[in-house]
Amino acid sequence: MNSVLVMSETDSDRTGSAPASVKSLKASAVPLREDEIASRTDAYFRATKTLVENSVLGLRDEEVTYAVFLRRPILAACGVATEWLKRVADARKVSITVRQRYGEGEWVGAGEPLLWITGQFSALLDLETLLLQKLGPCCVAAHNAWRIARALPQSRIIAMDARHAAGSEMVELMAYGAAVGSARAQREGALGFIGTSTSEGAVAFGLGEGLGTMPHALIGAAGSTLKAAQAYRQYFPDKPLTVLVDYFGKEVSDSLEVARHFSDLSGGLSGDVAETEALTVRLDTPGSRFVEGLDPGRSYAVLERHAPAALRRYLSEEQQRFLVGPGVSAAAIWHLRTTLDEAGFTEVRIAASSGFSPEKCEALALAEVPVDFIGTGSFLPERWSETYATADIVAYGGRECVKVGREFLLPSRNPDPKP
Numbered sequence: 001m002n003s004v005l006v007m008s009e010t011d012s013d014r015t016g017s018a019p020a021s022v023k024s025l026k027a028s029a030v031p032l033r034e035d036e037i038a039s040r041t042d043a044y045f046r047a048t049k050t051l052v053e054n055s056v057l058g059l060r061d062e063e064v065t066y067a068v069f070l071r072r073p074i075l076a077a078c079g080v081a082t083e084w085l086k087r088v089a090d091a092r093k094v095s096i097t098v099r100q101r102y103g104e105g106e107w108v109g110a111g112e113p114l115l116w117i118t119g120q121f122s123a124l125l126d127l128e129t130l131l132l133q134k135l136g137p138c139c140v141a142a143h144n145a146w147r148i149a150r151a152l153p154q155s156r157i158i159a160m161d162a163r164h165a166a167g168s169e170m171v172e173l174m175a176y177g178a179a180v181g182s183a184r185a186q187r188e189g190a191l192g193f194i195g196t197s198t199s200e201g202a203v204a205f206g207l208g209e210g211l212g213t214m215p216h217a218l219i220g221a222a223g224s225t226l227k228a229a230q231a232y233r234q235y236f237p238d239k240p241l242t243v244l245v246d247y248f249g250k251e252v253s254d255s256l257e258v259a260r261h262f263s264d265l266s267g268g269l270s271g272d273v274a275e276t277e278a279l280t281v282r283l284d285t286p287g288s289r290f291v292e293g294l295d296p297g298r299s300y301a302v303l304e305r306h307a308p309a310a311l312r313r314y315l316s317e318e319q320q321r322f323l324v325g326p327g328v329s330a331a332a333i334w335h336l337r338t339t340l341d342e343a344g345f346t347e348v349r350i351a352a353s354s355g356f357s358p359e360k361c362e363a364l365a366l367a368e369v370p371v372d373f374i375g376t377g378s379f380l381p382e383r384w385s386e387t388y389a390t391a392d393i394v395a396y397g398g399r400e401c402v403k404v405g406r407e408f409l410l411p412s413r414n415p416d417p418k419p
Helices: 020-024 034-040 043-053 079-092 121-133 136-151 168-187 199-205 216-222 225-235 251-261 296-306 317-324 330-342 358-366
Strands: 004-008 063-069 096-100 115-120 156-159 193-196 242-244 280-283 349-353 373-376 390-396
Touching: 020 079, 020 199, 034 121, 043 121, 063 121, 079 096, 079 115, 079 121, 079 136, 079 168, 115 121, 115 390, 121 136, 121 390, 136 156, 136 168, 136 358, 156 168, 168 193, 168 199, 193 199, 216 225, 225 242, 225 251, 242 251, 251 280, 251 330, 280 330, 280 373, 296 317, 296 330, 317 330, 317 358, 330 349, 330 358
Parallel strands: 004 096, 156 193, 156 373, 242 280, 280 349, 349 373
Antiparallel strands: 063 115, 063 390, 096 115
């Protein structure tokens, strides 16, 4: 036999399945060669595999079952790991059964068995290291992406995490996690993630290329925000135009100048622009200064005008900074939106980036910020230790057995999840 049977015990109408795009991810397909698997797995697993295969002191190469779990709440995002396991099983011509207790995007509590994996001892021993690498980070990224999309349901989100990733495989794992978390948020009514900034990561969303227009480097080279926008528009006339406006510390002035120049895209001529053609200005102001025209007092005044309820509740220092502090705050977004509207540029859309973590998005939601797009790499796990998935054998030859302290993983102690 040469198959992997993936069974989900959850209600398929309530949860998601792995996106078809998972089969196109390189992380789902490598490593498959035995020498690559051997070089990338922990040495003690290879040593144990040798002992089992040679029946040293009566060790049996029998059927075993692994339980896989994480120590924090997550959303299930198992597609990359299980697809890779299937391909390894096919290559080795062995039978492996994966019992996935939660559908993709389903909430999983800390310590709850996420997968039970059953197969021949020798066929599974050297796969644990690689399997866990492809599982834990995806699940945490999915949870973070869901929180971001749920907090700002009317904003379209672009994953801009590639520069923070440790290589190409991580880019794919994070993109897959974002796609799973976003899919859950979209089922709950959010617009969610619309893609990533790299073509490599875009595959997870079923797209052919990455999204984005210009970095600060282009504006520095051009010498003015408007000239950078003109250059981009001249060479890419059929692509949406998003203009960074914080380079010179003149977010409001440069936004207005760009909107006046591109009046056909900003509503300055007719007041009616197709959504796909509308001009977008992007705030990426660093946390070392306030957006043009704001300071602490003026920031409070902006929110008093547009979102007073956000200020009349208990706020942590971090939440206060997100609302009225320097950088891209709730006040900054409201300030720019109001200025554009008062100048007649109601069709100009606002994108915001710079540290848009789940916590920041949830704080900005208190102020009901009018932001059309979010660019963020901050759905990446902040504490990498939280991504550590763990696997333990819980049955040998059909007999339940696990190391002391992990009895909570035993199948007999884990009834099927309730719909």
